[in-house]
Amino acid sequence: MNILVFIKQVPDTNEVKIDPVTKTLIREGVPSIINPDDKNALEEAIRIKEEYGAKVIVITMGPPQAETALREALAMGADEAYLLTDRVFAGADTYATAKTLSKMAKKFDYDIIFCGRQAIDGDTAQVGPQLAEQLNIPQVTYVKEVKIEGDTLIVKRALEDGYEVIKVKMPVLLTAIKELNTPRYPSIKGIFEAYREKEVKIVTAADLGVDPQEVGLKGSPTKVISTTTPETQRAGEIFTGNVKECVQNLVQRLVEKHVI
Amino acid sequence: MNEYKDIWVFAEQREQRLMNVSLEILGEARKLADKKGVKACAVLVGYGVKGLADELIKYGADVVYVIDNPLLKNYTTEGYAKVIADLANEIKPEVILYGATYIGRDLAPRIASRLHTGLTADCTGLDIDENGLLLQIRPAFGGNLIATIICPERRPQMATVRPGVMKKAPKDGKREGEIIEIQANIKEGDIRTQIFDIIKEAKSKVNIEEADIIVSGGRGVGGAEGFKLIQQLADALGGVVGASRAAVDAGWISSDHQVGQTGKTVRPKLYVACGISGAIQHIAGMGNAKTIIAINKNPDAPIFKVADYGIVGDLFKVIPALIEEIKRIKNNELA
Numbered sequence: 001m002n003i004l005v006f007i008k009q010v011p012d013t014n015e016v017k018i019d020p021v022t023k024t025l026i027r028e029g030v031p032s033i034i035n036p037d038d039k040n041a042l043e044e045a046i047r048i049k050e051e052y053g054a055k056v057i058v059i060t061m062g063p064p065q066a067e068t069a070l071r072e073a074l075a076m077g078a079d080e081a082y083l084l085t086d087r088v089f090a091g092a093d094t095y096a097t098a099k100t101l102s103k104m105a106k107k108f109d110y111d112i113i114f115c116g117r118q119a120i121d122g123d124t125a126q127v128g129p130q131l132a133e134q135l136n137i138p139q140v141t142y143v144k145e146v147k148i149e150g151d152t153l154i155v156k157r158a159l160e161d162g163y164e165v166i167k168v169k170m171p172v173l174l175t176a177i178k179e180l181n182t183p184r185y186p187s188i189k190g191i192f193e194a195y196r197e198k199e200v201k202i203v204t205a206a207d208l209g210v211d212p213q214e215v216g217l218k219g220s221p222t223k224v225i226s227t228t229t230p231e232t233q234r235a236g237e238i239f240t241g242n243v244k245e246c247v248q249n250l251v252q253r254l255v256e257k258h259v260i
Numbered sequence: 261m262n263e264y265k266d267i268w269v270f271a272e273q274r275e276q277r278l279m280n281v282s283l284e285i286l287g288e289a290r291k292l293a294d295k296k297g298v299k300a301c302a303v304l305v306g307y308g309v310k311g312l313a314d315e316l317i318k319y320g321a322d323v324v325y326v327i328d329n330p331l332l333k334n335y336t337t338e339g340y341a342k343v344i345a346d347l348a349n350e351i352k353p354e355v356i357l358y359g360a361t362y363i364g365r366d367l368a369p370r371i372a373s374r375l376h377t378g379l380t381a382d383c384t385g386l387d388i389d390e391n392g393l394l395l396q397i398r399p400a401f402g403g404n405l406i407a408t409i410i411c412p413e414r415r416p417q418m419a420t421v422r423p424g425v426m427k428k429a430p431k432d433g434k435r436e437g438e439i440i441e442i443q444a445n446i447k448e449g450d451i452r453t454q455i456f457d458i459i460k461e462a463k464s465k466v467n468i469e470e471a472d473i474i475v476s477g478g479r480g481v482g483g484a485e486g487f488k489l490i491q492q493l494a495d496a497l498g499g500v501v502g503a504s505r506a507a508v509d510a511g512w513i514s515s516d517h518q519v520g521q522t523g524k525t526v527r528p529k530l531y532v533a534c535g536i537s538g539a540i541q542h543i544a545g546m547g548n549a550k551t552i553i554a555i556n557k558n559p560d561a562p563i564f565k566v567a568d569y570g571i572v573g574d575l576f577k578v579i580p581a582l583i584e585e586i587k588r589i590k591n592n593e594l595a
Contacts (some may be wrong), residue, residue: 126369131373224409259529260586
């Protein structure tokens with residue numbers, strides 16, 4: 001069994017830097033982590049490998065520094081790692097990203113594709129379903145439990161007020177939520193192997209055979225036309241000092257304004 | 261591109277009941293359609309759901325497309341994506357809006373990819389620009405930025421919209437519209453996932469999105485024990501308990517109480533933030549409350565900048581005094 005895991009490296013701070021020309025995030029120079037939901041996806045793939053036997057192939061698209069995310073994934077237990085990196089991939093929206101990732105996925109004979117539900121920088125939750133559509137395979141999003149029975153998966157999909165139990169044949173794409181598992185820390189041996197014995201393979205647009213017009217900013221149907229910082233200032237009346245007086249003043253105002 | 265007309269709303273129903281967010285975005289679609297001089301249409305998919313079409317008209321739809329078929333009884337990605345994408349290919353709407361629910365966020369990207377068009381997630385604002393394009397406004401990077409996004413060259417323009425952000429139009433019992441039944445071109449083999457159970461979990465019935473009064477606790481509450489005090493204040497005010505992400509991540513309270521960019525968007529009449537510093541991601545979820553009160557021991561906490569009233573002090577002293585004062589006032593009213 002082959003399992004592909006698509007991960008994303010995301011900035012781990014609230015520090016925001018936007019390119020004034022392309023109006024997209026500048027990733028260089030910002031400390032980065034594996035996106036949390038993607039780590040759950042990776043953990044589940046490794047658990048399946050340990051229980052049933054499988055090859056876990058981890059793939060990311062990003063700048064050269066995204067290699068560190070792949071090394072961490074290898075240290076956790078992934079078998080192979082691929083970094084899709086090319087200037088023409090930059091500035092991709094979710095449609096162009098899914099399109100690029102689908103070209104990579106098609107190079108493998110896969111049974112399961114795992115993604116995280118959503119990334120903490122964009123919060124869109126779109127790439128997983130868009131990738132499944134590009135590959136014409138079924139999808140189950142918001143996955144919180146996976147069981148394997150032969151060529152079929154029994155999956156619990158979270159809903160706002162409960163969950164569904166879904167049966168689906170492989171190949172299938174699943175998106176993981178944090179309830180799925182608790183990701184492991186890499187072992188010392190794992191870290192050693194990730195840097196000494198395993199390889200991160202670089203994949204360019206030419207390697208994928210994609211038309212540069214179809215990927216990155218050029219291949220993106222959506223355009224960010226402006227970004228602003230939110231302003232929600234109010235002229236607040238702030239009480240300080242004696243607690244009893246503060247409370248009496250506050251309640252008096254609320255009564256005057258018919259709030260309570 | 262000119263052949264694309266009208267603004268569609270995916271009218272999400274579960275067990276033959278319309279989701280609130282669908283009526284909210286229908287209210288917004290109504291405004292956008294009036295601005296462009298086109299129709300606002302609802303797409304109603306399910307089995308035995310035709311009866312809901314009338315309600316959609318009363319909430320602002322000019323046309324309701326009903327796709328009713330036993331294979332569409334429960335939501336499946338492939339079943340719903342197929343019938344909606346087929347209809348969109350045939351009738352060519354200019355815009356399709358979806359509620360950003362666990363279903364809408366599964367369905368919309370699948371359809372966007374099939375129609376080779378753009379999709380903007382979790383919008384908190386929509387508008388039409390001078391060229392007639394849909395402006396899709398959404399927070400990004402945990403609410404640190406507000407981005408305006410367009411889809412200039414592909415159609416339809418598509419967006420999912422956060423529940424609780426848009427306002428329903430007032431129900432107009434006299435409103436009339438057209439109901440068009442569409443034959444679903446679908447067979448069992450089109451749906452490769454099989455749902456064999458839907459489990460409802462008996463959660464604590466907290467519905468903070470509908471509450472008029474919310475008392476929220478954050479990191480300053482200190483632990484699960486501290487939330488008892490928050491509950492007491494909520495009880496005294498006749499409200500419900502909310503929480504910041506910090507409190508939920510710490511495991512002090514369940515995530516259905518969470519307010520903010522990654523939680524729920526609320527717009528209550530009164531929001532009391534206790535021990536919440538006021539990270540932008542929290543403010544993204546409650547900044548539209550009518551009245552905001554902040555209680556925090558740090559006078560420089562950003563929450564005070566968005567508050568109408570604030571008390572600088574230890575919440576473990578302020579809240580008991582506040583409860584006492586509220587009870588005193590309420591008892592006086594009764595006397």
